[in-house]
Amino acid sequence: xxxxxxxxxxxxxxxxxxxxxxxxxxxxxxxxxxxxxxxxxxxxxxxxxxxxxxxxxxxxxxxxxxxxxxxxxxxxxxxxxxxxxxxxxxxxxxxxxxxxxxxxxxxxxxxxxx
Amino acid sequence: xxxxxxxxxxxxxxxxxxxxxxxxxxxxxxxxxxxxxxxxxxxxxxxxxxxxxxxxxxxxxxxxxxxxxxxxxxxxxxxxxxxxxxxxxxxxxxxxxxxxxxxxxxxxxxxx
Numbered sequence: 001x002x003x004x005x006x007x008x009x010x011x012x013x014x015x016x017x018x019x020x021x022x023x024x025x026x027x028x029x030x031x032x033x034x035x036x037x038x039x040x041x042x043x044x045x046x047x048x049x050x051x052x053x054x055x056x057x058x059x060x061x062x063x064x065x066x067x068x069x070x071x072x073x074x075x076x077x078x079x080x081x082x083x084x085x086x087x088x089x090x091x092x093x094x095x096x097x098x099x100x101x102x103x104x105x106x107x108x109x110x111x112x113x114x
Numbered sequence: 115x116x117x118x119x120x121x122x123x124x125x126x127x128x129x130x131x132x133x134x135x136x137x138x139x140x141x142x143x144x145x146x147x148x149x150x151x152x153x154x155x156x157x158x159x160x161x162x163x164x165x166x167x168x169x170x171x172x173x174x175x176x177x178x179x180x181x182x183x184x185x186x187x188x189x190x191x192x193x194x195x196x197x198x199x200x201x202x203x204x205x206x207x208x209x210x211x212x213x214x215x216x217x218x219x220x221x222x223x224x225x226x
Binding site: 030031033035040041042043044045048088090092101102103104105106107 | 118149154155156157158159162172173204206211212214215216217218219220
C-alpha cells in the first residue's frame with residue numbers, strides 16, 4: 001500500500017494562479033520530499049522538509065508539514081506553463097533493515113494553461 | 115557531469131526472454147535504487163543497494179535480480195520476462211539513505 005497519497009490526482013489552473021497539492025501519509029517519518037516529473041523524464045528533487053520543521057521555502061515553492069495530521073502541502077505561487085508536470089511526495093521511512101527507503105505517492109498531475 | 119544514465123531507453127521483449135538494464139552514476143553515491151512506474155501506482159521500489167557489493171529487496175522484487183559489482187553501476191536483470199513487467203524503469207542514486215534521489219530518464223520496457 002502507498003505510504004504517501006497526493007491530493008488532488010489532477011489539477012488544472014491558469015498561468016499566474018497559485019497551485020496547492022497535498023500529501024497524506026500513514027506512519028512516522030524522518031523527512032518528506034517533493035519531486036517533479038516532466039512527461040517522459042525522470043523525477044527531479046524539489047525540496048526536503050524534516051520532521052522537526054513546519055515550513056520551508058525555495059523560490060516560488062512553499063512546503064508545509066503537519067506531523068500531527070500526517071500531512072504536507074506544496075504551494076507553487078505565480079504558476080507558469082513550464083510548471084506543467086506531475087508532482088510526487090516521498091516519505092523517508094525506517095523499515096526493519098538498517099537502510100531507510102523513500103516511498104512515493106501516485107502523484108498530482110498539474111496543468112498550467114497559458 | 116552526466117548524473118545518472120540508464121541504457122537502453124526503450125526495449126521490447128517477448129515473454130520468456132531475458133535482458134539487463136544498465137544504470138551508471140558519476141556522483142560517487144553510495145546508495146542506488148531501481149524503481150518501476152506504472153500508471154496510477156506511483157513508483158515502487160524493486161531492489162536497492164547501500165554500497166558496492168551489496169543488494170537488498172524492495173517492495174516488488176519478484177522476477178528481478180540485481181548486481182552492484184562496481185560502486186558506479188547498478189544492473190537490473192529480468193531472467194524470464196512476463197507481460198506484468200511491462201513498465202517504465204527508473205534508476206536513482208543518493209549520497210545517504212535519507213538524501214534526495216537523483217534519477218535517470220528511465221527505460222520503457224514492453225513485454226509482449
